[in-house]
Structure formats: C-alpha cells, structure tokens
Amino acid sequence: MLKRTSYLLLISVLLLSATCERDVDLGFEEPEPKLVVFSNFSNAGDINVQVSKSKPVLDNTAEEYISDAKVEIYGRGQLIERLKLVIPTSSRFPPYYTTRGLVPEVNVEYMIKVEADGFETVRAESTIPEQIDVTFFEVSDLMIDENETETTYSYRVRMGFDDPENEVNYYHLNIYQQIQDYIGGVGDPVITGTTYRAIEFSPKNNTNKIVAYLGGGLLLEDDPLNGDYD
Incomplete structure (x- = not known):
C-alpha cells in the first residue's frame, strides 16, 4: 500500500511539471492600433501636436510616430489652420505638427482633429483657463x-x-x-x-x-x- 501511494504521487508531480512548461493560448485578440494624440499648449506660442500609434502594454518597442497625418485645429466652430509637419534635425526628437503664428486665446475652446490612413479619426477639445496666482x-x-x-x-x-x-x-x-x-x-x-x-x-x-x-x-x-x- 505504501509503494502504490509513492508511485501515484510521483506521477502527479511529473504531470504537474509538464503542464507548467506548456505554452497556453489565452485566446486574446490583439486590438487594432489607434491614433495617440499629444498636445500641451498655452497662450504663449504656437500649438504643437505629436501623433503616434498605440501599442500593447507589454510591447517594449520604440514609439512609432506618424508623419503623414492630416492635423487641423478649429476654434469657435471654424477651421483655423491645417498644421505643418516638422521633422527635427536630431533623431532624438520625434516629428510633430505645428501652427504658424496662431496664438491661442484664453477661454476659447479649441478642437484638434487628426486623420490618418488606416485609423479612426480622432478629435480632442481643450480650453486655456484664466491665469491663476x-x-x-x-x-x-x-x-x-x-x-x-x-x-x-x-x-x-x-x-x-x-x-x-x-x-x-x-x-x-x-x-x-x-x-x-x-x-x-x-x-x-x-x-x-x-x-x-x-x-x-x-x-x-x-x-x-x-x-x-x-x-x-x-x-x-x-x-x-x-x-x-x-
């Protein structure tokens, strides 16, 4: 009786070890990449916008920036300007889109609209509040x-x-x-x-x-x- 118990225990351990080494497919579908739009602007200068594509959480590759997007800015319900692409001379800095001479006003809602082939259009609104002390x-x-x-x-x-x-x-x-x-x-x-x-x-x-x-x-x-x- 003692020998049979030991034999069954050994078999159980071997099966457990084999299970831990097998690849498990959880069946999760990788989501389609989306546009990622970043802009931090004030009333002290032009509006700069960076456009990249999303990636999975565990993806450690470098950001992939999009340099063929159509980026527009609207204010008071009207198209103000289509932003110009700027590619910095140093590869340390990513490409970005910028206005040319537009100085944003306080308490005016601006909307940035970004379009790129293969992605859903993205819109974002923001307002510069009054200066605080x-x-x-x-x-x-x-x-x-x-x-x-x-x-x-x-x-x-x-x-x-x-x-x-x-x-x-x-x-x-x-x-x-x-x-x-x-x-x-x-x-x-x-x-x-x-x-x-x-x-x-x-x-x-x-x-x-x-x-x-x-x-x-x-x-x-x-x-x-x-x-x-x-």
Whole structure:
C-alpha cells in the first residue's frame, strides 16, 4: 500500500511539471492600433501636436510616430489652420505638427482633429483657463552630493496656487532652475552664460491625478497634493 501511494504521487508531480512548461493560448485578440494624440499648449506660442500609434502594454518597442497625418485645429466652430509637419534635425526628437503664428486665446475652446490612413479619426477639445496666482513658493532641505565628475543638488519644493473651486482643471506645473556658467575663482567669478532647465520630479507620487512629466514638471488634475511637491 505504501509503494502504490509513492508511485501515484510521483506521477502527479511529473504531470504537474509538464503542464507548467506548456505554452497556453489565452485566446486574446490583439486590438487594432489607434491614433495617440499629444498636445500641451498655452497662450504663449504656437500649438504643437505629436501623433503616434498605440501599442500593447507589454510591447517594449520604440514609439512609432506618424508623419503623414492630416492635423487641423478649429476654434469657435471654424477651421483655423491645417498644421505643418516638422521633422527635427536630431533623431532624438520625434516629428510633430505645428501652427504658424496662431496664438491661442484664453477661454476659447479649441478642437484638434487628426486623420490618418488606416485609423479612426480622432478629435480632442481643450480650453486655456484664466491665469491663476501662485500663493507661496519655498525651497528647503538642500543636500549636495559631489564626486569627481559632477555635483548633484537635492531639495524639497513646496508651493501653492489658487485652484478654482467646483470645476475640474488640468495643469502642467513647470519650475525652472537657473544654471550659470562661469570662469574664474570663487571670489571673483565671471558669468559666461545663463540657461534655464525644467526640474524633473520624482515619479514616486504618481497617481491618476498627478504624473511626473518626462520633459520636466508635473501634470496635475486640480491640486491633489495641496502644495507638497517633492
């Protein structure tokens, strides 16, 4: 009786091992790719639009941008302009479509319409709200980490702004760091150039309402952190 039990147990283990190594077809159909339209615009310049195609969640290939789309912008129900394709000289930057001289107005709803062969037409509407006031801004907990090749500065940034009540608003919060190049000693430096760089935030606070933007700054829905942006 004991030998029979051991034999059956061994067979069960072997069958289980064989099952784990087999490929399983779950029968999921891969969805048709769709247009992905990204635009972050303000009343300070032209409207730039990036157009790419969607891909499966587990697909690690590079983004595939579409350079033969028809991109139009409408305002007050009328066609304003068909955007022009721009292909940057550096391959590090993706192609995009841009207006030529149009400066968006505050409180005017704009619609972007994108068409491309083989895809469903995409439309998106957005409005630039009234400018809001920053109520406070402070930097604290400065830490400096130096090595032979570079110096890294870490610090806490806290700020607040007047977010209108009883309405949903979206913000791209950018804080710029001033960087000065200089020559000479510490006591008598000569500044040779000044640049500004958008600060990149830690993604540890990412939620559905706040995202650390890859190009710097934060994308916010209203004011979810009440001014505490580490």
